[in-house]
Amino acid sequence: MKNGDVIWDLVDSKRSAFEALSDRVWAMPEIAYTEYESCAEHTSMLRAQGFNITECVAGIPTAVMGEAGEGGPVIAILGEYDALPGLSQEAGIAEPRPIPGTGHGHGCGHNMLGSAALLAATAVKDWLATTGARGRVRYYGCPAEEGGAAKAFMVRAGAFDDVDIAISWHPASFTQVDDAQSLxxxxxxxxxxxxxxxxxxxxxxxxxxxxxxxxxxxxxxxxxxxxxxxxxxxxxxxxxxxxxxxxxxxxxxxxxxxxxxxxxxxxxxxxxxxxxxxxxxxxxxxxxxxxxxxxVSNLLGNTPLEIIMQSNMDRLGGVPFDDADREFAAKIQATLSQEDIETDYQRVGQPLADNAPLCDYVLPREQKGVPMIGSTDLGDVSWAVPTVQARVATHAIGSPGHSWQITAQGKMPAAHKGMVYAAKVMAGTALDVLRNEALLKDAKADHQARIAKAPYTCPIPPEVNPPLQPRPAE
Missing domain, CATH: 3.30.70.360 (Alpha-Beta Plaits)
Known part of the structure; x- marks a missing residue:
């Protein structure tokens, strides 16, 4: 049995609980710095899985960290759970149908992002406990990625000072190692x-x-x-x-x-x-x-980590979607323009494919498309420690980021399959780093070479504090 198979089996053994966590967070959409219920759900899961918990990380009430293991390198797996305003939508419906309430919705898939990251961290924790190997895994529950720059504040506060490697992912239309481009x-x-x-x-x-x-x-x-x-x-x-x-x-x-x-x-x-x-x-x-x-800062890549993450994707193959997944994705695509769909293919340098509403394959690292670049506070983490990120197919090709279509797909079986796949990729990458001192050394050398010419300067002035929001009245 390959090393990857062991960690992937550990992911599969607990997937149901984390799919349920993702669905619960989907149903309680909270925007930047108001993620009190979502953070509580993640904290409860950390406690149930036996992590040592640090709450209010960097003085942010909706940030949490769980750690397991002893000695060795520290591997951070980063999750998010903030939603967006104005993107409320009923799940599983391929037409605009907002849900009464706040009007918020998980139109960027962060309900899956946090749940898969915590699932990956749990699998690594279980592997460490089973094997007795030295090393520590941390799950960082990070709020306010959408405009709030929580990770930048966390980096400034020293929350990642003793971390060796950081790993994350993001829901996407295609499955690939992220090319580390951001503004x-x-x-x-x-x-x-x-x-x-x-x-x-x-x-x-x-x-x-x-x-x-x-x-x-x-x-x-x-x-x-x-x-x-x-x-x-x-x-x-x-x-x-x-x-x-x-x-x-x-x-x-x-x-x-x-x-x-x-x-x-x-x-x-x-x-x-x-x-x-x-x-x-x-x-x-x-x-x-x-x-x-x-x-927030721009992202820095890390070639050794990207290569090892690609190898995990290649061994896993694509996300295992089925005909029912493709049928619903085709209904979502029917709500999109041809330009929406073509733009997604252009972004990854992939030729347009007919009758292929979901990506069930892995793109190679060397394949590049037309850059269409946003921003992320993961960029600041990537300046502080060697960082790698996966992008994993969870929704129909062409679904615009920050749209009701993403919200509608956030609880579907395809989303669950994509998030579990992402957990396997992250856990496998973490395991490779824990088992290979040379890989860790190479990743750190690559990072040092990238920051040597321009050391990190936090883009947030020291007098600026996170725009924290009070807990909503019950």
């Missing part, structure tokens, strides 16, 4: 303050904060032509100044997401956007208060 990202708030007045009788006495924020947006739109093509700047109004058009708006607030391929590029772009805001304030005789809400 560094700052979420920055601009609050303009002017002077209210009667918009008809005394407009000359007013100083419009709404004019200021609109001029800022115009300025940033002109700036787009003069930044690198892979930079991104987008915004959302947090306060447009009220609903009365006959009052000159005295206060407005807007949040920008400012992205670049690396930290130096992002820091430089941040300053340019700030200058646009300051110029808008000067033009309108208002003032602007600028504050950073969160920020």
């Amino acid at each position: 560094a990202n700052t979420r920055m708030d601009f609050e303009f303050t002017g002077r209210a007045s009667h918009a008809a009788a005394a407009p000359h006495l007013g100083r419009s904060a709404l004019d200021a924020v609109e001029l800022m947006n115009v300025g940033v739109n002109y700036l787009r032509e003069h930044v690198p093509a892979d930079c991104r700047m987008h915004y959302a109004y947090l306060n447009a100044g009220g609903i009365a058009p006959n009052v000159v708006q005295a206060k407005t607030k807007i949040r920008y997401a400012i992205r670049a391929t690396d930290l130096p590029g992002m820091f430089a772009l941040n300053e340019r956007v700030k200058k646009v805001a300051q110029g808008a304030a000067m033009m309108t005789e208002t003032t602007v208060d600028i504050s950073i809400m969160s920020a």
Whole structure:
């Protein structure tokens, strides 16, 4: 029996309990820093599986860590469980059908992400206990990946200082080792303050904060032509100044997401956007208060870990979907545009396939597609320790990220199969590191070489704290 078979059997032996955990978290969607119930579910599972538990990691009430084992290297397996606003959807229905309630939904699959990571950590814990091998495995339950940068705050607080290797995954349309491309990202708030007045009788006495924020947006739109093509700047109004058009708006607030391929590029772009805001304030005789809400770094790859993760995928083969899985995925695809589906294939450099609603194969590492890059707070962990991430098929090809279609598929048998597969990939990768000192050494050397030219600088200013949210009243 191969080493991988042993750990994969341990995953299978407990899969039902963790599929149920994923479904419970799906049914209690909580957005950034409000994941009290979801964190409690993960903490309860850690306790049931015999982990030593650390709660309130880095001072964040919805972050938890469980550890098992003794001595040896420390392997961290990272999970998430935050949802998204506005993506409520009934499970197993291939048409928009929101569920009454908060309006939140697991439109990025983090209910599966956390459950599979904890399943993988449990399998490694059981292997350590059975074999008596030296080594420690940790499960980190990480909140607020969607815009809250919790892992960046956790890295800054030292939560990963003694970790040797970090492993994670993400639900996807295709199964492959993640190519470690992401954008560094700052979420920055601009609050303009002017002077209210009667918009008809005394407009000359007013100083419009709404004019200021609109001029800022115009300025940033002109700036787009003069930044690198892979930079991104987008915004959302947090306060447009009220609903009365006959009052000159005295206060407005807007949040920008400012992205670049690396930290130096992002820091430089941040300053340019700030200058646009300051110029808008000067033009309108208002003032602007600028504050950073969160920020994350770009991802760093790790070739030795990526190679060993690929070998685990290749030995496992693809996710074992069946005809019923494909039938429902085809119904989801019927709600999508042809462009949605083609874009997914382009992203991974795969030719368009007809009548193939699910990916049941593994893409090779060397296969590259058209980069379509977002941001993740896993980037900060990857600067702190050698990190590798899997992407595993759990939903219909073409399903847009952050969509009701992802929520609808989050409790289906295909999702369960994908998350269990991901647990096997992560557990197998962890086991290979624990059993191979040379691999661990190579992974650390690769990481040191990547950070030698530009050591890590936390993108969040030291005075900025996590935007924690109170526990909801019962």
